[in-house]
Each structure stands twice: as C-alpha cells, then as structure tokens.
Amino acid sequence: MTTDERDYDHLRMRQWLDGAARADGISRRGMLRLLTAAGVIGAVGAGGTGTAHAGPTVPGIVKPLPDEHFIVRGTNAESRWSGLRGTGFHTPNELFFVRNHTTTPELDAESWRLRVWGSGLRGDGAEFSLCDLKSLPSTTHTAFVECAGNGRSFYATQQGQTASGTAWTLGAVGVARWRGVRLAHVLRRAGLTRHAVDVQPRGLDAEATASDGTPMGHVRRPLPVAKALDDVLLVHEMNGRPLPPDHGAPVRVLVPSWVGIASVKWVGDIEVSAEPLYSPWNTDLYRLFGPGYPEGGSAPLTRQTxxxxxxxxxxxxxxxxxxxxxxxxxxxxxxxxxxxxxxxxxxxxxxxxxxxxxxxxxxxxxxxxxxxxxxxxxxxxxxxxxxxxxxxxxxxxxxxxxxxxxxxxxxxxxxxxx
CATH class of the missing domain: 2.60.40.650 (Immunoglobulin-like)
Structure with a gap:
C-alpha cells in the first residue's frame, strides 16, 4: 500500500501498460500524456473563461445568488470576499461558493442509496441508506473546500499568462463544519480486502462533456486506498444543517485539504477496486501541463496550496x-x-x-x-x-x-x- 502520490502514479501507469489497470473513458491521447509524465515511455506528440453577471438565481443552481454576495461564472458562483467580513469563522451555507460541472440535482433523501462495490471487496459489496449512515458513529470536522482553479484569473492579470477554465479570483473557497461518517468505517462494513488499491466515488449529477464534445460520464475521481482510510468523510451535514442541494445533498465526500474535485458531491456509488483506476478528472484534467512540466503533465493534483x-x-x-x-x-x-x-x-x-x-x-x-x-x-x-x-x-x-x-x-x- 503506497501513500506517496508520485510513486503511486508511476505504479498505476506501469500497471496500465502491463494490462493490469482500467482507464474507462480515457482517450488514447490522454493516456499517452500520462505515460510520458511517468517516464514509462518517451515523449510523444500530442496531436473558457467564465463571464460574470448579476442575478438572484441561475439555471442549474438552486440557491439564490444575490449580486452583493456572488459573482456568477457560467455554471458556477464565486463568493465575494467583501460579503464574508463579520460572518464568523465558518462560511454560512448561503454564502458558500458553488462549483458545478453540470447542474445541481435535487435528490430525494428518503430514496437515496449509496452502493459500495468492486473487486476490492468481499462478496457483492453493500448498500447504505441515509438512515444507515446516520446510525454509524459520526465525526465532525471543520475544513475548507477549494476549487483547484481558485485564483486562476491572476495568471492573466498579474503575470500576463492566460489559462483555460473559469476565471476565478479568490472566492472559490469556503470553510464549513462538516458532519458525517468516516469513509474507512463504511468501506470496512462493505467488506474491504487487502487487495484494494483504489477507491473511486461517483456523483449523481448529470454526465459531463469535455470542451470538444467528448462524453466524460459522471464526475468521479479515484483515491489511493491509504488516503481513503485516513481522514476522508462521507458528510450529510454542513454547519449544523442538512447538506443543501448545491453542496452535495444528501451525501458528499470530503477530502480535507485536497483540491475540491476530490470531494465529490451527490455521491451515489463508490467503486473499490483491486485494479488501478483512472478517470478524466485525474488525467486530462487536474494535472499541471505547460512549460516547466513533463510533456505528459505532472502527477494528479492532491493537496491545495x-x-x-x-x-x-x-x-x-x-x-x-x-x-x-x-x-x-x-x-x-x-x-x-x-x-x-x-x-x-x-x-x-x-x-x-x-x-x-x-x-x-x-x-x-x-x-x-x-x-x-x-x-x-x-x-x-x-x-x-x-x-x-x-x-x-x-x-x-x-x-x-x-x-x-x-x-x-x-x-x-x-x-x-x-
């Protein structure tokens, strides 16, 4: 069981090359970039900024977004720092930024189920209702969630280098008091085995599409099993209240201090795999590409800065x-x-x-x-x-x-x- 991210990444790509890893939804071009980054093969050729506007509500986001508190950027909403002064240590739920890849789903908490499955478990895995999760020992943890692209606009405005993606200033971050259960507890209840290597939560929001029109499927991103067993939570409360729809109701993943994409919202299933896993959100996205980085990109992003x-x-x-x-x-x-x-x-x-x-x-x-x-x-x-x-x-x-x-x-x- 490895915990070093670069060693982990190198091992996964070597296993993929040997036919021992799955990479559902990953293009050949994307995987070649990964292999180059890891030094597994030699370098190969590799064949939107959001606009702010005001408004009380936005299609695809449930909560009101008054102009004095938010800057709307496409399917996302950035918190205005001026609105946080005097609000206390925790970011109020109504002022918390929104990062959506598609639109906010409004799920029924009573019928919601979490399926835990995969080759890293004994038997057929397990299924949990919200009541099942609430019956397990609970944990409360204060932590920030922050988009990996927070501050992106300053590459252009301060350094003269334009990057792709939503032009956040610094408002794609918030701190909340989260309550839920340890993912480790759920995985062990589901029959975790020593053969498990990757744990991949998947969201129930609509399937995403890449900028070139390529289907990407539901948002999902694998974690090393060692990380999943460490400090990761499945949370159902935010600042003492049930999770709001825009922030992952009824249950989301919380991966403290890691880039926000790891904290998958509206989680519906978790694959526990004895084989390495890849998704578009740790291959073509959420790596560092460009001058000063390997041609295939950096290792997948983990901790925030x-x-x-x-x-x-x-x-x-x-x-x-x-x-x-x-x-x-x-x-x-x-x-x-x-x-x-x-x-x-x-x-x-x-x-x-x-x-x-x-x-x-x-x-x-x-x-x-x-x-x-x-x-x-x-x-x-x-x-x-x-x-x-x-x-x-x-x-x-x-x-x-x-x-x-x-x-x-x-x-x-x-x-x-x-």
Missing part, C-alpha cells in the same frame, strides 16, 4: 487620515498558518498582521491590521502567509495551461480619498 485574501471589494475606498482595520483570511493545504504579513505600499514594507484564530490544519485563520493612509490616490494592498512547512507565498506562480494552484501574492487595488 497557500493563499491569502482581503475581505474587501476591488477598488474599495478608504478615507485618508483615518485609521481603518484591514481584515482577511489565509489558508494552506500543507499545514497550519504560522504568520501573515501585510503591505499597504505595494510591497516595499511588510507588517505582521494579528491572527484571530488558533491555526488548525485543513482550515484558515482570520487576521487584521490597522492602517492609516496619509495621502489620497490609488494604493495596492498585499497579504502573504507562511505556513508550518516554512512555505511563504511567492510573488508569482509557475504557469500551467489549466490555471491550477495559483498561490502568488495577490495585488489588491484600493482608492484613498481625501
């Missing part, structure tokens, strides 16, 4: 000669936040912000800093965090074609008025 955001609108006004309290939040997928520094002069000088929360894994910290601007005119605010691994946010992020894992210091413009 390090970010900071001000709880301010873009171009927020500040009166000169008055003291203002700048507030924001910082988070990391690799560890806890150790410190946050803020610059109010475009990066020439830095000041330590006050942290308002005890740093915890899988979550963020709120921070503040007083600022008394002296002269009217345009100003640029910056915030950078350092986490417990010693990593500090850099000025720039190495580019990748799909715009994942941006972690550079964001330049936040404001206007000082006389």
């Amino acid at each position: 390090l970010k900071s955001a001000f709880e301010l609108p873009w171009d927020a006004p500040f009166a000169a000669g008055r003291t203002h309290h700048l507030t924001g939040r910082s988070w990391s997928g690799a560890g806890t936040i150790r410190s946050v520094e803020v610059s109010t002069d475009g990066g020439r000088r830095w000041h330590h912000a006050r942290l308002h929360d005890v740093p915890r894994r899988d979550s963020w910290v709120r921070w503040s800093l007083p600022w008394t601007p002296r002269a009217a005119g345009a100003a640029t605010l910056l915030a950078r965090a350092t986490d417990s691994t010693g990593t500090r946010q850099p000025d720039t992020t190495p580019f990748n074609e799909q715009g994942y894992l941006f972690n550079g210091v964001v330049r936040h413009p404001v206007l000082v008025t006389a």
Whole structure:
C-alpha cells in the first residue's frame, strides 16, 4: 500500500501498460500524456473563461445568488470576499461558493442509496441508506473546500499568462463544519480486502462533456486506498444543517485539504477496486501541463496550496487620515498558518498582521491590521502567509495551461480619498 502520490502514479501507469489497470473513458491521447509524465515511455506528440453577471438565481443552481454576495461564472458562483467580513469563522451555507460541472440535482433523501462495490471487496459489496449512515458513529470536522482553479484569473492579470477554465479570483473557497461518517468505517462494513488499491466515488449529477464534445460520464475521481482510510468523510451535514442541494445533498465526500474535485458531491456509488483506476478528472484534467512540466503533465493534483485574501471589494475606498482595520483570511493545504504579513505600499514594507484564530490544519485563520493612509490616490494592498512547512507565498506562480494552484501574492487595488 503506497501513500506517496508520485510513486503511486508511476505504479498505476506501469500497471496500465502491463494490462493490469482500467482507464474507462480515457482517450488514447490522454493516456499517452500520462505515460510520458511517468517516464514509462518517451515523449510523444500530442496531436473558457467564465463571464460574470448579476442575478438572484441561475439555471442549474438552486440557491439564490444575490449580486452583493456572488459573482456568477457560467455554471458556477464565486463568493465575494467583501460579503464574508463579520460572518464568523465558518462560511454560512448561503454564502458558500458553488462549483458545478453540470447542474445541481435535487435528490430525494428518503430514496437515496449509496452502493459500495468492486473487486476490492468481499462478496457483492453493500448498500447504505441515509438512515444507515446516520446510525454509524459520526465525526465532525471543520475544513475548507477549494476549487483547484481558485485564483486562476491572476495568471492573466498579474503575470500576463492566460489559462483555460473559469476565471476565478479568490472566492472559490469556503470553510464549513462538516458532519458525517468516516469513509474507512463504511468501506470496512462493505467488506474491504487487502487487495484494494483504489477507491473511486461517483456523483449523481448529470454526465459531463469535455470542451470538444467528448462524453466524460459522471464526475468521479479515484483515491489511493491509504488516503481513503485516513481522514476522508462521507458528510450529510454542513454547519449544523442538512447538506443543501448545491453542496452535495444528501451525501458528499470530503477530502480535507485536497483540491475540491476530490470531494465529490451527490455521491451515489463508490467503486473499490483491486485494479488501478483512472478517470478524466485525474488525467486530462487536474494535472499541471505547460512549460516547466513533463510533456505528459505532472502527477494528479492532491493537496491545495497557500493563499491569502482581503475581505474587501476591488477598488474599495478608504478615507485618508483615518485609521481603518484591514481584515482577511489565509489558508494552506500543507499545514497550519504560522504568520501573515501585510503591505499597504505595494510591497516595499511588510507588517505582521494579528491572527484571530488558533491555526488548525485543513482550515484558515482570520487576521487584521490597522492602517492609516496619509495621502489620497490609488494604493495596492498585499497579504502573504507562511505556513508550518516554512512555505511563504511567492510573488508569482509557475504557469500551467489549466490555471491550477495559483498561490502568488495577490495585488489588491484600493482608492484613498481625501
């Protein structure tokens, strides 16, 4: 049983080449890119930005999306950071961002069933109702969920490098108090064997289609069995309430600190396989492609990166000669936040912000800093965090074609008025 992601990826591709792995729905081109990335074969030739608009509701998303709280981007809705100030540590359900690959299904909780099946189980597997899951020992865990493309737009606006995909700023993240059962408990109830290598949850939302029209099937993404048995939850509550439809009702997967695609919503079945598994969401998508990466791309993305955001609108006004309290939040997928520094002069000088929360894994910290601007005119605010691994946010992020894992210091413009 391997836990190192790169070793795991290399092993899976070697097994595929030997005919011992399945890759349902993966194109030959996509698999060749994988094999090149792993060094299994030599390099081979490999033959939309969302538009924001306002509105109270959007087709395909159930909850209202008032303009003061959201920026709608196609089938997705980004939270406005200015709307989070004063809301407390946990993101209110009604303000939590929405990431959909198709549309939100409204499923009946009474008739919903979770099927756990596959060659990594004894017998025929098992089926669980929502009541069955609620009867198992419960776990509550506070954690962020964040889209892998959060911050994607800054590749273009700050680095002059345009990436494909939804042009998120920093609002594709939220922290909630999740309640559910450990996936490990469910897998063992279903008859997990030592032969299992991959665990693949699958969603019940509509089947997705690639940008070129290729059918991709239901959203699904395999996890190494070691990860599935570690800290992964099947959750049915969000901030003390039943999961809302847009956030995975009646049950979703929660993979703390990993990229959001791993936390599959509206889960309907989980395949437990004694063979390695691939899906489009860990092959052609959710890898790093581009200059500086292998021709076949990086290993599949796992942990999120390090970010900071001000709880301010873009171009927020500040009166000169008055003291203002700048507030924001910082988070990391690799560890806890150790410190946050803020610059109010475009990066020439830095000041330590006050942290308002005890740093915890899988979550963020709120921070503040007083600022008394002296002269009217345009100003640029910056915030950078350092986490417990010693990593500090850099000025720039190495580019990748799909715009994942941006972690550079964001330049936040404001206007000082006389």
